[in-house]
Amino acid sequence: MSEKLTMMDYVKESSRLIGDNVKRSYDLTKQLVDLYVEREYKTIWIVASGSSYNGSYCARMFMRHYLKTEVKIVTPYTFVNFENDVDESDFVFVVSQSGCSTNAIDALKRLKQTGKLGIGLTGNLNSDFQDVTDVLIEYGVGVETVGYVTKGVTTLAEYLMLFSIESALRKKLMTLEEAETLKLEITQTAKINHEVMVNTIALFEKNIKTFTSMTNAYTMGCGANFGTVLEGALKIGETVQVPSVAYELEEFIHGPNLQITPNYTLFFIDGNDISSHRIAEIYHASRAVTDRVFVLSNNPEIDDEHAVRYTGTVSELLSPLAFLPFFQVIAFLATDKLRIWLKHPLFAEFQNRVDAKSASYVHSET
Helix, strand or coil: CCCCCCHHHHHHHHHHHHHHHHHCHHHHHHHHHHHHCCCCCCEEEEECCHHHHHHHHHHHHHHHHHHCCEEEEECHHHHHHCCCCCCCCEEEEEEECCCCEHHHHHHHHHHHHCCCCCEEEECCCCCCHHHHCCEEEECCCCCCCCCCCCHHHHHHHHHHHHHHHHHHHHCCCCCHHHHHHHHHHHHHHHHHHHHHHHHHHHHHHHCHHHHCCCCCEEEEECCCHHHHHHHHHHHHHHHCCCCEEEEEHHHHCCCHHHHCCCCCCEEEECCCCCCHHHHHHHHHHHHCCCCCEEEECCCCCCCHHHEECCCCCCCCCCHHHHHCHHHHHHHHHHHHHHCCCCCCCCHHHHHHHCCCECCCCCCCCC
């Protein structure tokens, strides 16, 4: 009998898959690209929740930059009930890695009621999505049986970036040479992704007392890495089971910082861009209150003891592909060391009362 794969196994797979999916970029994205280039759209709507929402956010800045159009990300419940005023100038698709999320299924039904094509992106073609979509597209994640998705977030963000490159090529918004350069840069993020994973493991081991005694967590970043910190907060919250909240960098010091004490654990992501110096300033200010402050950064203004470093450079727009393991590794190792994969016994009653997945969903715990 084969050994059951863990969340960490899928984190390790992500770097390999980044390179593999670049090689098949044209074929992987062709279905969605064909639909998008049929007409001139003013706005792209991505309807997604949870890690799919966060993965989409990781790609949003890249998409806006290279497709020269607005990209709007909305949760399925909001789309179904409040915000679905789409018209012919809007390109809309719904994302669910499992293809069994009831809110995403409802969003597809609502989308079709508006007269739009029901386009669904998923990691599972044999899911309930196949019954409610007009066009069903697999985005290149492969199999991921652990509910706390990691590989799925990275591959979704990469898929949306590759979709943007292939679409921009077709729409003559970039040259073939520019596209090939971007694809090479995406391939190179795989190496940094792996290095961040390894170096975060080392940071965890050096600070194991801190990471296994978290009572809360704040995650801060900006630009493309606001998506990274959104996923970081979600991953820590759902695994380590402590309150975990993401803030845009500057917003953190406009209210949320007022409650920090020496017991608070703070995480910063430095995208190596215009915000790098500001992150260092807020990092040092935070350290005046709590020693439990960590950052992914190559900025020499930040001490090595509390930082995860990496070699080489990565553009801010692509950096989420390389930086996501920072949170994924900490979440897994803290939960595993504490042996708290199981939820409170009363949580089963919560699940009995409220469904988030369809009956065909098979949940696998780590």
